[in-house]
Amino acid sequence: MRDVITIVIPSHPRYLSVIRAVTDRVGQIYEIDEKVVQDVRLAVDEACSNVIKHAYRGDTSQKIILKYSFRPDMLKIVIEDSGLKTQKKSLKGRDLDDIRPGGLGIHFIKRVFDVFEMDDKKKKGNRLMLVKHFCCPDIANISTKSV
Amino acid sequence: MKIEIVENSGKKIIGITGDIDMYSSPALRDELMGLIKKKALALCVDLRSVTYIDSSGIATFVEGLKCMKAYGGRLQFCEVPHGILEIFRFSKLDRVFEVYGTIDDAINS
Numbered sequence A: 001m002r003d004v005i006t007i008v009i010p011s012h013p014r015y016l017s018v019i020r021a022v023t024d025r026v027g028q029i030y031e032i033d034e035k036v037v038q039d040v041r042l043a044v045d046e047a048c049s050n051v052i053k054h055a056y057r058g059d060t061s062q063k064i065i066l067k068y069s070f071r072p073d074m075l076k077i078v079i080e081d082s083g084l085k086t087q088k089k090s091l092k093g094r095d096l097d098d099i100r101p102g103g104l105g106i107h108f109i110k111r112v113f114d115v116f117e118m119d120d121k122k123k124k125g126n127r128l129m130l131v132k133h134f135c136c137p138d139i140a141n142i143s144t145k146s147v
Numbered sequence B: 001m002k003i004e005i006v007e008n009s010g011k012k013i014i015g016i017t018g019d020i021d022m023y024s025s026p027a028l029r030d031e032l033m034g035l036i037k038k039k040a041l042a043l044c045v046d047l048r049s050v051t052y053i054d055s056s057g058i059a060t061f062v063e064g065l066k067c068m069k070a071y072g073g074r075l076q077f078c079e080v081p082h083g084i085l086e087i088f089r090f091s092k093l094d095r096v097f098e099v100y101g102t103i104d105d106a107i108n109s
Helices: A013-029 A034-055 A105-110 B025-037 B055-070 B082-090 B103-107
Strands: A004-010 A063-071 A074-081 A115-118 A126-133 B002-008 B011-020 B042-053 B074-078 B098-100
Touching: A004 A013, A013 A034, A013 A063, A034 A063, A034 A074, A034 A105, A034 A126, A034 B055, A105 B082, B002 B025, B011 B025, B011 B055, B011 B103, B025 B042, B025 B055, B042 B055, B042 B082, B042 B103, B055 B074, B074 B103, B098 B103
Parallel strands: B011 B042, B042 B074, B074 B098
Antiparallel strands: A004 A063, A063 A074, A074 A126, A115 A126, B002 B011
16 A cells, blocks of 8 residues: 555534545546545544444544555545444344444445444544455456445 | 535525535535425435535434435435446435436426
């Protein structure tokens, strides 16, 4: 991984649109398939929404750090906060057959990312690592997962 | 996000423009639940100009649907962009949401 794109945003929902715009642009720069970028954009948005809701409990004065790195066979996005520790059991979405409001965000993250892990080494706050693998070197523009 | 509510053949059409996310979905919820509190019998959400929707937006619609079903109302969707339809399918909401191609299809249903 040579280049890492880092952005820091306040933990206010109004800035989620900035994250989506940056994610789109990263996808364009690395010529990632548009459908994959759309799914990644939703997943990253959901992950940051979770940070605001759960790690910061709605405190809009905190920071969220996102780091994007790319190589032809993978896209890695790391999302860090300094809020409350996320419980592993909360990293599971609701049963999709149980139709009720909420509980979909985790599913949207897992449907596109192959790796969805909290870094246990981080002492204060959370470090979520998301990795999307591409099945061969020059095919970032071919989706490896479909809905 | 902008919300415009118009009446067409006795049915309220909720036209939404822009992104529905954690920031904008509370405003959408206020509008939707305001109509539902008045026991609107049928509401049609026109999604043609929606450029993005996240789980908070979907949760708003699921909540609206549940509330309307409780009194026999109908929440319909029309002109749903392909990407949003895919999200509905992935979430298995296409089984419970009434989705129509056009406003006329929804009105005549």
